[in-house]
Amino acid sequence: MKKSYGIATILVTAVMVLGILGIAGAPNTTQAQTSGPIIIKVGTPTALSGPAGPWGQIGVAPIQAWVELFNKEGFKVGNKTYNFQVINVDDKNTPEGGAAAAKKLIYEDKVKFIISHWTWNFPSVSAVANQAKVIYLCRTGNEAVPGGVYDPKKQPYTVFANPSHEQFISDIFAIAEAFPNYKRIGINDSTLGKGIGWDYVDRELDKAKIRYHHEWYAPGTQDFTPYITRYNEAGCDIIYGAGDVMAAMLITKQRWEMGFKTWRTGTAGTLLDPMMYIGVSGLEASQGFIAQYFANWDFKKTKVNPKYIKECQEAMAMISKQQGKPYLYTGWIGWGPHHLQILAQAMQRAGTVDNPDAIMKAIRGGTFDTAIGKFTFSGAKTYGSPIVFGTPGCLSQIKGDKEVYLSEHPLTSLP
């Protein structure tokens, strides 16, 4: 009895000593927070694997580099300085992957916001984010246009920081302006994109009296001979692909092989690297290939703060140095920096980083100055809430083995 009492006393004493030592040795988190910027975690569910993986992977490094530059100054809310930390999780471009990624980011990684979401699983990510009152920045699409699943009352924390179908409209207007003597624009998309979003685009194109012809192809199609034949019969001389990039590259190649060498082709998306398109389609066939362009230093109709241009260029230079070759992709500018700048400015106006309702109030209808220009959130009539941003509507084309500016049709406001 005495022996066991002694052992228990020793054990209790040892635990108390260890506990005191542990408390003494632990970092003083309060002191650490007050002595440096406070970290705000932001999550990005994006395709990092599967067929869409290259488009998610290519944006990760430059956004992280940009955040590093941004965090040198950070942003102030009240008298506190904040920095961003961006966490990427693979959403596999599937609804289940999107929901899983959003849950991991929100409940495990404790992110305050979700940004840069462009993949095909808006409903699942939006549901998770809104339930947790996490502000979610994404793009419009079939789900968002009138008749889609988006409901501002049920999804009050969703922000369409990038237009999708509206961007197609901008692109097509920019193409028509670049080639005023065009005969007809052939538009294509996979059946995955078919829906009310395109009905909306068609109405706008009809209003503007744009001449166009639509084709839809099954996902995975590699042989576009029948579609190109029909484009020819419809009198098209410019082909704009709103589906996957592979389709755009194959149409570019196959139309050349079918003898339609004077046609221009392009894609609704930014170029990963001109050499990829040249590699698939051929050097001659790729000349003049059109794509979206977010190189803000080349914008002619949209003014961008020179400081933001410099940050983007520096981030790209960092990545070029890391990978040992020029980093050319500009699409990331229209997402990561753009979204983070919206959030930083919204938090500053709301005077809080913790109140999503106050931050959303600052976003709705607000004007923000970001890496792709100064735009006002609009779309109250179309979407039920003024939460749709504009876009520079800038296009590039392949010339030689480089990507150069083509034309621009900024989208500034929506009804």
Add this chain to the structure above:
Amino acid sequence: MPPAGIWIDGLIQSCIYMTMAFGMVLVFSILGILNWAHGQFYMFGAIIVYYTVTAGGIPFPISILISGLLMAVLGISVKKLVIDRVKGDLYVGVVTISLIFFFEGAASILFGMQDRGLSMLLPGVMNLGSFSISYQKVAVLIFTLVVMVAMYIVLNRTKVGRAIRATAQQPDAASLYGVSVERLSLTVMGIGCGLAAMAGSIMAPVYSINPFMGRIPMIMALLAIVIGGIGSLTGAIVGGIILGFLNSVIAYYLSYFSEVVLFLLVIFILLVRPQGLFGASLK
């Protein structure tokens, strides 16, 4: 009437489906199994040619042969190390389906998921009045002709070919005559996978190359052998020809509905003639 370009396109499609289907039926006739990962050998064939041509500087025709040989070896390895160790058609099916995802995953890691191409191999087009055909597509036609002639010679004029035909008809009797069925099954697996790889190689400059490119050719090959008759080599060729032309013409008229119509056609054929056009009666 569809324009000439659509018929030429149909002919090109037929060539590939024919070659793929022929390889599948060859394997089925000896092994009695459908290799669901057949499309992934097509994919690997394209990837191997990509590297041998761009990194190795090896001429395209030799690269096609290399891809065929390498994939023949892989096919034999899969047969010996995986398929032979699984009992039951259902489980063999499960295993070969699993191989689809394994091979695609491995290719994604090794090759990357970005689309690549071999656009420069046979540049230029032949103008034939109202339509043009690229030299690369002419090469597909020549390749298919060479393969079909070669297979005819092998099956009808060589000892191996006779053994294959005998085993396909009467495996027990063939083994009594000294044919090593096990060794023959490995040979046939190698030939089947090699044919798929060479089909992928010849098409690599026509389409783009990515780890998932084998799925649709596999499905089309399956449709071709169902139309032609499972187990019939002639049926595989005829099925491939019919399917290629149908696919092109229907896509011209019905766009993305072409796949729906093709599958409806397969169902119709199975209802009317379950053994396919050239298959033995099921009675």
